[in-house]
Amino acid sequence: MICRRVVNLAAALALALSAGACSLQHLAVDKAGDALASNGAVVARDDDPDFVRAAAPFSLKLMESLLAQDPAQPGLLLATASGFTQYSYAFVQLEADRLGDQDNQAAGELRERARRLYLRARNYGLQGLDNVHPQFTERLRRDAQAAAGGLRATDVPLLYWTAVAWAAAISQAKDDPDLVGDLPLVDVLAARAATLDPDYGAGALQGFLISYEMAREARPTVARAHFDRAIALSQGHRAAPYVALAESVCVAQRARAEYLKVLDQALAIDADRYPDFRLENLIEQRRARWLRDRVDELFLETP
Numbered sequence: 479m480i481c482r483r484v485v486n487l488a489a490a491l492a493l494a495l496s497a498g499a500c501s502l503q504h505l506a507v508d509k510a511g512d513a514l515a516s517n518g519a520v521v522a523r524d525d526d527p528d529f530v531r532a533a534a535p536f537s538l539k540l541m542e543s544l545l546a547q548d549p550a551q552p553g554l555l556l557a558t559a560s561g562f563t564q565y566s567y568a569f570v571q572l573e574a575d576r577l578g579d580q581d582n583q584a585a586g587e588l589r590e591r592a593r594r595l596y597l598r599a600r601n602y603g604l605q606g607l608d609n610v611h612p613q614f615t616e617r618l619r620r621d622a623q624a625a626a627g628g629l630r631a632t633d634v635p636l637l638y639w640t641a642v643a644w645a646a647a648i649s650q651a652k653d654d655p656d657l658v659g660d661l662p663l664v665d666v667l668a669a670r671a672a673t674l675d676p677d678y679g680a681g682a683l684q685g686f687l688i689s690y691e692m693a694r695e696a697r698p699t700v701a702r703a704h705f706d707r708a709i710a711l712s713q714g715h716r717a718a719p720y721v722a723l724a725e726s727v728c729v730a731q732r733a734r735a736e737y738l739k740v741l742d743q744a745l746a747i748d749a750d751r752y753p754d755f756r757l758e759n760l761i762e763q764r765r766a767r768w769l770r771d772r773v774d775e776l777f778l779e780t781p
């Protein structure tokens with residue numbers, strides 16, 4: 479009897495230690511996840527885009543490793559979705575655009591890579607929404623309006639990054655009919671985000687809608703309204719809305735003078751004066767300079 483009690487006690491202790499180890503591991507993952515999730519503000523203030531470009535893959539892979547241990551970590555899912563979206567845009571898609579006609583094959587390979595990274599970001603965003611709203615992705619594909627109707631203002635950050643990543647993936651894969659067929663779902667997500675929190679991200683959502691409106695239905699009046707709101711919300715401190723207006727609306731409307739004007743406004747922003755947007759502005763200003771150099775290509779003069 480005593481031996482049996484000793485064995486049972488040892489088994490109980492082993493089980494307790496095992497449970498303790500799992501709890502400690504879970505706690506460590508949570509702490510590391512929280513730290514990485516809150517790291518976005520530090521990165522946003524960085525003044526060296528090339529340094530961030532080199533460091534980002536390690537951070538993103540680390541976040542993925544932590545999510546493998548705890549797939550329901552909300553802050554980490556948001557950080558991973560936003561991180562992959564921003565990395566793909568800043569360091570893959572823009573490079574593909576710059577290569578353009580110089581090297582079609584290399585540009586095509588980069589666009590395919592950008593598409594895959596955007597889809598990875600989208601999947602993390604959907605995973606986060608699934609955790610809060612069980613089977614959200616399945617319900618979205620079955621009845622998008624009903625599924626989106628269940629989202630709340632607290633879901634807007636995940637909703638925003640999911641919609642942005644999904645729309646960007648579609649823009650890089652127009653020859654993929656299945657992916658392009660998802661566009662109505664993005665419409666629903668973007669509209670729901672705009673309904674729940676139109677001012678989200680100090681104009682980030684409004685800035686996204688500038689280009690999205692032009693790509694979706696070519697509605698310059700609506701796009702310009704989003705531009706005005708984005709500038710008001712950001713107090714003119716962000717270059718992104720100016721670049722979006724130039725690239726989407728001004729080119730479509732053949733407004734060469736305005737194109738140059740708004741790009742110059744983007745370039746005139748002192749990135750160091752607004753540290754919360756420093757990295758974003760430096761990246762967008764790179765694009766603004768590239769777009770300015772292409773003015774004669776984009777606005778061909780009539781003989």
